[in-house]
Amino acid sequence: MHTTDQNQSGFTLLEVLFALAIFSIGLLAVNAMTTMVINSNSKSRHLTTAVHLAQNKLDELTAGSYASVADATETGLDSQETAGAGIFERRVCVTASTDPEYKTVEIIVSWVDPEPRQAAFQTIIAR
Numbered sequence: 001m002h003t004t005d006q007n008q009s010g011f012t013l014l015e016v017l018f019a020l021a022i023f024s025i026g027l028l029a030v031n032a033m034t035t036m037v038i039n040s041n042s043k044s045r046h047l048t049t050a051v052h053l054a055q056n057k058l059d060e061l062t063a064g065s066y067a068s069v070a071d072a073t074e075t076g077l078d079s080q081e082t083a084g085a086g087i088f089e090r091r092v093c094v095t096a097s098t099d100p101e102y103k104t105v106e107i108i109v110s111w112v113d114p115e116p117r118q119a120a121f122q123t124i125i126a127r
Helices: 013-063
Strands: 072-077 088-096 102-112 116-126
Touching: 013 088, 013 102, 013 116
Parallel strands: none
Antiparallel strands: 072 088, 088 102, 102 116
16 A cells, blocks of 8 residues: 655645746846846947047147147057057048137047947137
8 A cells, every 4th residue: 555645845847847937037137138238338448448539639639739730530549549450440620710710620539339330529729
């Protein structure tokens, strides 16, 4: 004769499967969130570098002579402004005004990450 013990404890197979399904959904959400954070960090780093490159060029233009403020393009810049080593392009567009005492300067830094992006800054440099 076979007797069954009514005080058995443990989990049924169905309970374990449900727990694994819920755990898997949670892991997938964490994985998706981690990927999104990594992509956002990369985009933020590139934007910060672009602002840094634009600010450095602006400082260079304002420290130099008024006559040296002219259009220019630099390609392949990295965060240390080494040409040919990076993904950034920096363009300086100078617009002469009707008043010869000042020029309007626009600095555009562009890059691809993986879609094209740019940061543009405009200022006025006086004699």
